[in-house]
Amino acid sequence: MVRNIVVLGGSSHPELVEQICIKLGIPPGRITLSKFSVGETRVEIQDSVRGKDVYVIQSGCGKVNDNFIELLITISACKTASAKRVTAVMPLFPYSRQPDIPYNKVGAPLAKAGIQKDSYTFESRPGTPAPQPDGAGSGGPPAGQLEHKLSRLALDKERGTSTTPGSPGLTSRPSFLRRQHTGSEILGSTKRDSQKVVYANGTGDWDQHRQPGYKQWVAQAGTLIADLLTCAGADHIITMDLHDPQYQGFFDIPVDNLYGRPLLQRYIQTKIPDYQTAVIVSPDAGGAKRATAIADALGMDFALIHKERRPTKITDRQNATMMLVGDISGRVAILVDDLADTSNTITRAAKLLKERGGATRVYALLTHGIFSGDAIARINASAIDQVVVTNSVPQQENMRACPKLKVLDVSSVFSEAIRRVHHGESISVLFKYD
Numbered sequence: 001m002v003r004n005i006v007v008l009g010g011s012s013h014p015e016l017v018e019q020i021c022i023k024l025g026i027p028p029g030r031i032t033l034s035k036f037s038v039g040e041t042r043v044e045i046q047d048s049v050r051g052k053d054v055y056v057i058q059s060g061c062g063k064v065n066d067n068f069i070e071l072l073i074t075i076s077a078c079k080t081a082s083a084k085r086v087t088a089v090m091p092l093f094p095y096s097r098q099p100d101i102p103y104n105k106v107g108a109p110l111a112k113a114g115i116q117k118d119s120y121t122f123e124s125r126p127g128t129p130a131p132q133p134d135g136a137g138s139g140g141p142p143a144g145q146l147e148h149k150l151s152r153l154a155l156d157k158e159r160g161t162s163t164t165p166g167s168p169g170l171t172s173r174p175s176f177l178r179r180q181h182t183g184s185e186i187l188g189s190t191k192r193d194s195q196k197v198v199y200a201n202g203t204g205d206w207d208q209h210r211q212p213g214y215k216q217w218v219a220q221a222g223t224l225i226a227d228l229l230t231c232a233g234a235d236h237i238i239t240m241d242l243h244d245p246q247y248q249g250f251f252d253i254p255v256d257n258l259y260g261r262p263l264l265q266r267y268i269q270t271k272i273p274d275y276q277t278a279v280i281v282s283p284d285a286g287g288a289k290r291a292t293a294i295a296d297a298l299g300m301d302f303a304l305i306h307k308e309r310r311p312t313k314i315t316d317r318q319n320a321t322m323m324l325v326g327d328i329s330g331r332v333a334i335l336v337d338d339l340a341d342t343s344n345t346i347t348r349a350a351k352l353l354k355e356r357g358g359a360t361r362v363y364a365l366l367t368h369g370i371f372s373g374d375a376i377a378r379i380n381a382s383a384i385d386q387v388v389v390t391n392s393v394p395q396q397e398n399m400r401a402c403p404k405l406k407v408l409d410v411s412s413v414f415s416e417a418i419r420r421v422h423h424g425e426s427i428s429v430l431f432k433y434d
């Protein structure tokens with residue numbers, strides 16, 4: 001049992017909080033988390049934190065923004081209640097893919113509206129996001145309808161015809177397409193639909209649209225998120241497999257970036273028959289370092305999928321070309337990545353590995369199984385034979401919906417990190433790979 005410590009759980013992942021506390025041999029601190037009718041977050045801490053070492057556990061999943069605000073308020077409440085030190089334990093770090101320019105100029109792929117989950121096929125890809133029921137995306141027509149209109153506009157332009165007879169060009173667009181961003185000529189349909197870009201030339205073609213002296217401005221939230229945590233009063237961050245490890249440099253407080261890799265490696269060694277003959281595959285160049293580290297540690301072969309994500313036309317938005325570099329013919333392929341969100345990357349990679357590469361079986365091993373939108377349906381219909389993730393975000397519902405899913409428990413890693421940080425011991429042993 002650890003003394004003089006308080007562990008508080010946010011709303012995002014109660015099961016993990018419970019498991020961590022069991023391993024630490026302490027009950028979770030009493031906290032009431034609720035919402036005012038307007039939607040604002042209310043936090044009430046029932047246990048005294050005066051002079052205590054406090055750990056607030058909140059993963060960057062579910063209602064990500066609400067959960068993040070809840071974390072900030074809880075940290076701040078602990079500080080003002082005279083906690084000695086407050087550590088934010090964030091198994092999945094929110095906004096961790098946004099410290100730099102998003103990988104896709106037109107936004108990350110999200111789930112398509114109106115599609116039946118059981119209608120997914122081997123070929124399915126994420127489509128245009130639907131307006132959110134909470135109003136976040138309100139103001140436009142249904143996504144499917146919008147996408148259809150946008151495609152028609154692009155096609156009409158290519159053919160030199162106009163959708164609205166007698167009023168060609170920009171002015172012929174329906175009003176929902178005319179949201180003008182300050183200082184730019186990017187037209188979108190809904191609040192969150194900067195993905196649905198039709199440029200002033202009406203084609204979705206970035207190069208043709210480009211105006212001299214103007215550059216599209218994309219918010220890079222990384223520094224802001226780091227500043228908000230420290231401003232709220234966080235003294236220390238514990239997280240796992242940051243999408244970009246350099247993100248630690250955005251903080252001027254200690255950040256312990258734990259690794260999911262030992263768990264994944266152990267799974268390969270103990271659960272994949274004849275694993276030495278299998279090939280570790282990175283689904284994109286960005287993950288090559290992570291995947292080669294596992295391949296090297298286990299003495300396995302490595303292959304890479306090169307993902308070209310440079311769409312030039314609106315209709316190309318999700319059509320990144322994938323090329324396989326390496327020989328996996330007649331072998332088991334093990335895809336390794338930090339996370340799956342829509343699962344577009346891993347399902348397309350699996351298809352390539354089986355259809356073109358001749359792989360006999362495909363595993364996907366990921367630290368964070370975010371599985372937003374229809375990701376699970378997509379996996380069920382895909383060429384992937386097994387997906388292995390950690391419970392850095394809740395997986396109970398996903399496990400019920402996906403027979404291919406296996407979950408590895410990270411509670412021991414986090415409880416041990418908390419124990420060591422609390423006692424001022426080194427946690428480098430947790431960074432040991434082999």
Ligand SMILES: O=P(O)(O)OC[C@H]1O[C@@H](O)[C@H](O)[C@@H]1O
Nearest residue numbers: 337339340341342343344345
């Ligand atoms: O394709 P989805 O699952 O949406 O996104 C996951 C990919 O996006 C990248 O940032 C991750 O490293 C991973 O390769």
